[in-house]
Amino acid sequence: MAELTFTPVIGIEIHIRLKTDTKIFCSCSTNPESEPNTNICPVCMGLPGSLPRLNHTVVEKGMLAGLALNCTVQPKSLFFRKSYFYPDLPKGYQISQCDLPVVANGYIEVHDAEGNLKKIRVNHLHLEEDAAAMHHSASDGRLEGASTSYVDYNRAGMPLGEIVSEPDISSSAEAVEYAMNLQRRVRYAGASDADLDKGMMRFDANVSLKCSDGRWGRKVEVKNMNSFRALERAIEFEIKRQKKILLSGGEILQETRHWNDAKGITSPSRVKEFYRKFIVEPDLPPLMVNQEWIDKVTAMMPEMPDVRANRYVNDWGLPREVAEVLTDDKALADYFEACVKAGANPVRAAHWVRTEVLRVMNERGQKIADFAMKPEVLAGLVVRVDEGKLSTTQGKEVFDYMVANDASIDDAVKALGITEGGVAGNALNDIITSVIAANPDVLEEIRSGRDKKGKKLKFLQGLVMKETKGQAKPQEVAEAIAEAVK
Numbered sequence: 001m002a003e004l005t006f007t008p009v010i011g012i013e014i015h016i017r018l019k020t021d022t023k024i025f026c027s028c029s030t031n032p033e034s035e036p037n038t039n040i041c042p043v044c045m046g047l048p049g050s051l052p053r054l055n056h057t058v059v060e061k062g063m064l065a066g067l068a069l070n071c072t073v074q075p076k077s078l079f080f081r082k083s084y085f086y087p088d089l090p091k092g093y094q095i096s097q098c099d100l101p102v103v104a105n106g107y108i109e110v111h112d113a114e115g116n117l118k119k120i121r122v123n124h125l126h127l128e129e130d131a132a133a134m135h136h137s138a139s140d141g142r143l144e145g146a147s148t149s150y151v152d153y154n155r156a157g158m159p160l161g162e163i164v165s166e167p168d169i170s171s172s173a174e175a176v177e178y179a180m181n182l183q184r185r186v187r188y189a190g191a192s193d194a195d196l197d198k199g200m201m202r203f204d205a206n207v208s209l210k211c212s213d214g215r216w217g218r219k220v221e222v223k224n225m226n227s228f229r230a231l232e233r234a235i236e237f238e239i240k241r242q243k244k245i246l247l248s249g250g251e252i253l254q255e256t257r258h259w260n261d262a263k264g265i266t267s268p269s270r271v272k273e274f275y276r277k278f279i280v281e282p283d284l285p286p287l288m289v290n291q292e293w294i295d296k297v298t299a300m301m302p303e304m305p306d307v308r309a310n311r312y313v314n315d316w317g318l319p320r321e322v323a324e325v326l327t328d329d330k331a332l333a334d335y336f337e338a339c340v341k342a343g344a345n346p347v348r349a350a351h352w353v354r355t356e357v358l359r360v361m362n363e364r365g366q367k368i369a370d371f372a373m374k375p376e377v378l379a380g381l382v383v384r385v386d387e388g389k390l391s392t393t394q395g396k397e398v399f400d401y402m403v404a405n406d407a408s409i410d411d412a413v414k415a416l417g418i419t420e421g422g423v424a425g426n427a428l429n430d431i432i433t434s435v436i437a438a439n440p441d442v443l444e445e446i447r448s449g450r451d452k453k454g455k456k457l458k459f460l461q462g463l464v465m466k467e468t469k470g471q472a473k474p475q476e477v478a479e480a481i482a483e484a485v486k
């Protein structure tokens with residue numbers, strides 16, 4: 001009998017907080033730093049007689065997010081009342097676009113197991129309001145076993161976009177790449193900060209297994225993943241759990257399960273799905289989006305990260321990996337491009353940003369927005385090294401001094417006692433390369449370890465010094481040759 005194989009069939013629902021100053025149906029602030037229950041009003045508290053008014057910036061951010069996911073804007077969409085009873089929902093219903101959304105029919109690309117690009121279809125993005133935040137006193141933060149629960153209505157009415165994928169995802173790795181790519185794209189579009197630590201992005205996954213004998217497991221919805229790692233682990237766990245049941249001839253229950261990050265397991269959700277009914281929201285007219293509005297929002301869309309990375313590779317000859325690091329964050333890519341615009345060679349500017357600038361960011365736990373050195377200033381330094389006025393080593397010393405002391409290039413050069421000029425940097429490297437190329441036998445001797453006393457190295461140094469007509473610093477020549485023969 002052939003061994004049974006299982007193909008995971010996964011769809012993901014991602015909630016993102018849309019980036020607006022005020023809530024979706026009232027003018028309360030969306031500031032996440034506010035004290036609990038201070039950003040509330042009759043509308044978001046669901047008091048009788050209060051009327052929702054749609055915030056048009058929310059619609060624009062939803063459109064931007066949708067366009068970033070290659071969706072099409074729908075000229076007409078609707079809002080519904082999704083009824084359920086729970087303390088985080090003061091009205092007794094949530095206002096949501098459900099399946100008549102503002103944008104639909106998009107896709108994002110991920111890499112499959114063979115490394116090929118694969119399209120994951122995005123069914124739609126719909127707008128809805130967030131519920132209040134609940135804090136339970138139990139040690140694991142869950143409702144069970146808690147003696148007290150607190151409700152913070154600041155979150156009630158925060159604008160959300162719910163992005164629903166088709167079940168095109170086949171592994172946890174694809175799921176994580178999909179989610180990361182989505183995060184990058186909505187950030188680029190300025191639609192959401194999608195900050196996982198601040199609860200601005202949350203994941204639910206639908207997982208089922210297709211068995212090679214034709215059986216098809218029922219769909220299980222897994223909720224409560226708040227990090228990429230949790231998304232990956234929850235899907236892995238669910239695939240293993242379902243596989244075990246199917247292999248033992250059992251049946252998968254169609255159910256909602258809760259991911260417990262501390263225990264690393266999913267368990268049946270105890271929060272009952274209360275009575276649910278959808279009716280059209282009578283207090284909100286249909287949302288109509290005309291072509292003029294679509295054009296306006298389309299014009300606001302920046303170049304997306306993958307397009308940008310391709311441009312770096314094709315136009316500027318950057319290695320793919322470097323292009324992807326630089327375009328991961330829009331602000332970093334903007335910084336790099338400003339360096340190039342200020343006259344730095346793209347490949348060398350990319351190298352400096354990727355190694356030196358990112359090193360400082362990491363050391364200081366900063367973002368590029370906090371980095372004091374203007375891209376034009378870095379470009380000036382890159383050019384000086386390029387022209388050989390500073391050696392690479394000197395350039396890095398100057399960079400560190402500038403960063404540490406907020407100094408100009410000239411001040412740093414002076415403070416470090418560097419005499420510019422002579423032959424250094426790339427000019428020196430070119431000479432070394434040609435000297436080594438002309439003496440392959442010497443190189444071979446050094447590389448094979450026979451040059452124990454370093455005489456051959458000294459010989460190469462002499463040749464290089466002669467070539468530079470004594471303009472290079474012997475110490476630098478020695479270091480550069482030692483590096484070059486490795």
Ligand SMILES: [Zn+2]
Nearest residue numbers: 026028041044
């Ligand atoms: Zn309000």
